[in-house]
Amino acid sequence: MLFNSIDFAIFLPIVFILYWFVTNKNLKLQNLLIVAASYLFYGWWDWRFLLLIVFSTLVDYSIGRGLKTEENQKKRKVLLWISILVNLGFLGFFKYYNFFLDNFITAFSFFGTEIKGNSLNIILPVGISFYTFQTLSYTIDVYKRKLEPTTDFIAFSAFVSFFPQLVAGPIERATHLLPQFYKKRKFDYTLAVDGMRQILWGLFKKIVIADNCAVFANDIFNNSGDYSGSTLFLGALFFTFQIYCDFSGYSDIAIGTSRLFGFDLMKNFAFPYFSRDIAEFWRRWHISLSTWFRDYLYIPLGGSRGGLWMKIRNTFIIFIVSGFWHGANWTFVVWGALNAIYFLPLLLTNNNRNNLDVIAKNKIVPSLHESYQMLRTFLLTVLAWIFFRAENMQHALSYIAGIFNTSFFTVPSFATMKPLELLVVPLIFFFLLLEWFGRDSEFGLQRIGLKWNRVFRWGLYTGIVICLFLFSTKEQTFIYFQF
Numbered sequence: 001m002l003f004n005s006i007d008f009a010i011f012l013p014i015v016f017i018l019y020w021f022v023t024n025k026n027l028k029l030q031n032l033l034i035v036a037a038s039y040l041f042y043g044w045w046d047w048r049f050l051l052l053i054v055f056s057t058l059v060d061y062s063i064g065r066g067l068k069t070e071e072n073q074k075k076r077k078v079l080l081w082i083s084i085l086v087n088l089g090f091l092g093f094f095k096y097y098n099f100f101l102d103n104f105i106t107a108f109s110f111f112g113t114e115i116k117g118n119s120l121n122i123i124l125p126v127g128i129s130f131y132t133f134q135t136l137s138y139t140i141d142v143y144k145r146k147l148e149p150t151t152d153f154i155a156f157s158a159f160v161s162f163f164p165q166l167v168a169g170p171i172e173r174a175t176h177l178l179p180q181f182y183k184k185r186k187f188d189y190t191l192a193v194d195g196m197r198q199i200l201w202g203l204f205k206k207i208v209i210a211d212n213c214a215v216f217a218n219d220i221f222n223n224s225g226d227y228s229g230s231t232l233f234l235g236a237l238f239f240t241f242q243i244y245c246d247f248s249g250y251s252d253i254a255i256g257t258s259r260l261f262g263f264d265l266m267k268n269f270a271f272p273y274f275s276r277d278i279a280e281f282w283r284r285w286h287i288s289l290s291t292w293f294r295d296y297l298y299i300p301l302g303g304s305r306g307g308l309w310m311k312i313r314n315t316f317i318i319f320i321v322s323g324f325w326h327g328a329n330w331t332f333v334v335w336g337a338l339n340a341i342y343f344l345p346l347l348l349t350n351n352n353r354n355n356l357d358v359i360a361k362n363k364i365v366p367s368l369h370e371s372y373q374m375l376r377t378f379l380l381t382v383l384a385w386i387f388f389r390a391e392n393m394q395h396a397l398s399y400i401a402g403i404f405n406t407s408f409f410t411v412p413s414f415a416t417m418k419p420l421e422l423l424v425v426p427l428i429f430f431f432l433l434l435e436w437f438g439r440d441s442e443f444g445l446q447r448i449g450l451k452w453n454r455v456f457r458w459g460l461y462t463g464i465v466i467c468l469f470l471f472s473t474k475e476q477t478f479i480y481f482q483f
Contacts, residue, residue: 001044038163049125064149083139127167138174155181164257170268170288185262195259201445202252210246212424213238229408276373278342279352335387
């Protein structure tokens with residue numbers, strides 16, 4: 001079930017009414033309703049994949065109970081590895097089986113040995129990378145004794161399957177989200193209104209910006225050999241805004257929806273395109289994943305505490321694994337490695353934590369130096385996104401080669417675009433303007449207009465709603481559903 005669908009527009013009010021007006025006096029019934037609603041939400045795509053979520057829930061719940069009573073360290077480690085192998089085993093099979101098989105065959109062919117292998121027609125379960133990492137956080141934290149294992153199976157099932165963030169995050173930690181299912185929730189009007197405002201902003205980013213940028217980006221990337229360097233560069237720019245608005249739009253809707261039910265989810269994006277260096281960008285982009293890899297992979301490997309070699313090794317490991325998490329394609333690996341190359345000089349010179357505050361804090365416009373830093377970081381990010389979007393390495397390299405030639409200085413071609421579609425360009429500037437003035441908030445629209453006259457404030461909201469209807473395209477899935 002898509003957030004930007006009629007199905008969800010019907011589903012959400014029904015669950016909301018049942019949650020606050022029917023089950024509100026019984027915490028277990030509320031949690032049970034969340035489980036049922038989440039399974040319906042997920043099963044809307046393919047009910048068979050619900051078995052994976054149920055199995056993962058049973059495995060990690062049982063292992064958590066086992067870790068609670070087991071004091072022998074070796075046996076505790078065995079239990080932990082069972083959880084890791086089961087969860088990553090499912091993820092590896094569904095997501096990477098054909099990739100490893102094809103590359104294994106190719107590697108032997110390079111040395112003159114022909115090996116036959118049958119690839120499988122595997123359907124990737126929606127959101128498997130997200131809920132797998134979420135359940136793993138529970139087992140690992142219980143093993144490290146950072147979290148008391150739960151005895152409430154319904155609450156744990158609700159934590160694993162919580163529908164707002166089930167298929168594309170934020171990837172919640174059990175230490176943050178699970179305890180919220182133990183506490184009685186009371187309806188908070190202010191929190192709910194703020195949630196509705198965040199849902200509206202998320203829908204605007206997805207439907208108006210991302211989906212319309214996709215019209216340009218898909219055409220240009222799919223026909224890159226037919227376009228000039230200037231048009232290819234614009235195609236990369238459109239994809240840059242598409243992927244941010246698509247993914248952060250999902251996160252906004254997920255967080256806003258959670259607030260309607262009295263839950264607090266972690267912030268997943270913090271205006272990353274206003275970053276002054278790549279280190280700041282990665283503190284602001286997909287925060288739930290980057291902090292997950294930091295805490296469960298980078299720090300256990302030694303982080304940046306060791307010598308020069310360890311710093312370099314760990315930096316490349318964390319970025320390459322992050323790239324590979326996104327998909328079974330060498331383009332994602334190169335995307336991760338390229339970001340490691342961007343990041344490494346900052347780490348080695350101890351400049352990776354220079355920009356921890358909001359850019360141009362308490363100022364309307366950034367300084368010239370900040371503008372230069374922001375533009376430089378943005379252009380490096382645009383270049384990296386080409387690998388992320390390309391079909392394969394050959395496509396990515398030919399796309400980049402097509403940009404860096406004399407045709408870059410020609411007028412871009414928009415011959416196939418309709419006049420209404422071209423309006424996405426001023427809408428991008430409108431979106432950036434609101435994000436800029438809301439950059440010290442949780443989301444772009446959170447505080448904007450709150451002190452305005454009611455007529456102007458509701459005029460802004462009405463204008464956004466009109467844009468949702470006027471610029472809506474054919475119902476499009478979210479990009480990160482494939483990961």
